[in-house]
Amino acid sequence: MEKKIPDQQxxxxxxxxxxxxxxxxxxxxxxxxxxxxxxxxxxxxxxxxARFAGAENGYVYTRLGNPxxxxxxxxxxxxxxxxxxxxxxxGMAAVSAILLGLLHSGDHILCSKGLYGCTFGLLTMLKRxxxxxxxxxxxxxxxxxxxxxxxxxxxxxxxxxxxxxxxLVDLAMIARAAKARRITTxxxxxxxxxxxxxxxxxxxxxxxxxxxxxxxGHGDVIAGVAAGAKDLIDQxxxxxxxxxxxxxxxxxxxxxxxGLKTLGIRMQKHCENAQLVAEFLANxxxxxxxxxxxxxxxPQHELAKRQMDGFGGLISFELKGGMAAGIQMMNRLQLCKxxxxxxxxxxxxxxxxxxxxxxxxxxxxRKMGITDGLIRLSVGIEDVKDIIADLSQALE
Ligand SMILES: *Cc1c(COP(=O)(O)O)cnc(C)c1O
Numbered sequence: 001m002e003k004k005i006p007d008q009q010x011x012x013x014x015x016x017x018x019x020x021x022x023x024x025x026x027x028x029x030x031x032x033x034x035x036x037x038x039x040x041x042x043x044x045x046x047x048x049x050a051r052f053a054g055a056e057n058g059y060v061y062t063r064l065g066n067p068x069x070x071x072x073x074x075x076x077x078x079x080x081x082x083x084x085x086x087x088x089x090x091g092m093a094a095v096s097a098i099l100l101g102l103l104h105s106g107d108h109i110l111c112s113k114g115l116y117g118c119t120f121g122l123l124t125m126l127k128r129x130x131x132x133x134x135x136x137x138x139x140x141x142x143x144x145x146x147x148x149x150x151x152x153x154x155x156x157x158x159x160x161x162x163x164x165x166x167x168l169v170d171l172a173m174i175a176r177a178a179k180a181r182r183i184t185t186x187x188x189x190x191x192x193x194x195x196x197x198x199x200x201x202x203x204x205x206x207x208x209x210x211x212x213x214x215x216x217g218h219g220d221v222i223a224g225v226a227a228g229a230k231d232l233i234d235q236x237x238x239x240x241x242x243x244x245x246x247x248x249x250x251x252x253x254x255x256x257x258x259g260l261k262t263l264g265i266r267m268q269k270h271c272e273n274a275q276l277v278a279e280f281l282a283n284x285x286x287x288x289x290x291x292x293x294x295x296x297x298x299p300q301h302e303l304a305k306r307q308m309d310g311f312g313g314l315i316s317f318e319l320k321g322g323m324a325a326g327i328q329m330m331n332r333l334q335l336c337k338x339x340x341x342x343x344x345x346x347x348x349x350x351x352x353x354x355x356x357x358x359x360x361x362x363x364x365x366r367k368m369g370i371t372d373g374l375i376r377l378s379v380g381i382e383d384v385k386d387i388i389a390d391l392s393q394a395l396e
Contacts, residue, residue: 019077073085108134120360161312219344221255
């Protein structure tokens with residue numbers, strides 16, 4: 001019997017390179033063609049009707065599906081160990097489609113203590129305009145989790161590690177509590193990528209990414225993906241994606257397919273570099289504190305080892321001189337680039353209080369643990385000695 005390539009017995013990199021591949025029968029093109037077409041020709045009028053009715057497979061219109069997007073979606077599903085996946089025009093398009101697709105007025109969404117700034121912005125809008133309530137709670141211990149669940153809680157929405165404090169949430173514990181109460185668990189897995197953490201294997205229902213970050217990996221595309229059970233993904237495709245319309249372009253899908261092929265080897269290097277940079281910072285006399293799950297001093301180091309296959313490429317730290325010293329240091333960097341975003345091959349550094357989280361009111365920021373002096377570093381894949389040398393001269 002012919003062997004299916006790849007199957008679930010294959011390793012991560014083999015799946016990343018080969019999953020979803022459909023060799024073009026006409027040209028034999030090795031790489032995935034970019035089907036830059038808005039619409040698809042029906043062979044007959046009857047076939048067109050059958051495709052609209054869902055009685056026949058085949059493409060109709062790119063907002064409903066496109067062959068280049070299908071390859072990307074199959075790769076993401078295989079890597080996240082999901083039945084199906086869906087591509088979006090941005091990470092926020094994925095977040096908003098999931099929340100608008102699954103929530104109703106009167107529902108409550110329970111969130112981890114820290115959230116991506118624009119996710120917080122969206123929740124604020126949902127509350128003000130659509131009577132969908134939310135609360136941010138400490139989900140790190142079970143009693144606090146259970147006491148935060150309300151009778152109308154419909155989704156538990158988690159980021160782990162939490163942006164930018166790196167605090168972790170035990171996903172298996174969340175999934176257990178949610179399942180018993182028929183609550184849907186949604187995990188934003190952007191910070192780790194499926195190479196380092198697979199929430200569905202831990203019992204969560206939906207996983208999403210800003211594919212702009214590690215999945216794309218090269219700082220040249222804005223995109224989002226989500227993965228989960230086929231019926232849930234089909235429901236989102238035919239409601240929140242189709243009717244709200246945050247569809248990814250075929251060219252951008254091609255860039256993500258290309259990025260995914262090196263995801264595993266890039267993540268290994270991000271982790272290796274970040275560990276050494278975190279150790280350098282932790283031992284530097286000008287540094288007050290370092291938050292990195294790979295440091296033995298990190299309070300949840302044991303959970304990190306259990307839940308994640310590596311500690312990731314993101315580090316937050318604070319200088320002894322607080323915000324003023326941090327600003328001075330960031331302005332002196334030469335190799336490391338002062339920019340938001342993360343997960344690129346380049347090392348990027350930013351100041352959450354004035355940049356990514358400036359949308360969050362100061363009081364909420366404090367509750368999230370984002371002090372004014374906190375700096376976030378996304379360690380790239382340059383030679384680590386060069387990253388450390390740049391940080392070292394800037395700290396002088
Ligand atoms: C960047 C990011 C998002 C939003 O993604 P976009 O692609 O910028 O829309 C959501 N969650 C996290 C954790 C992110 O880092």
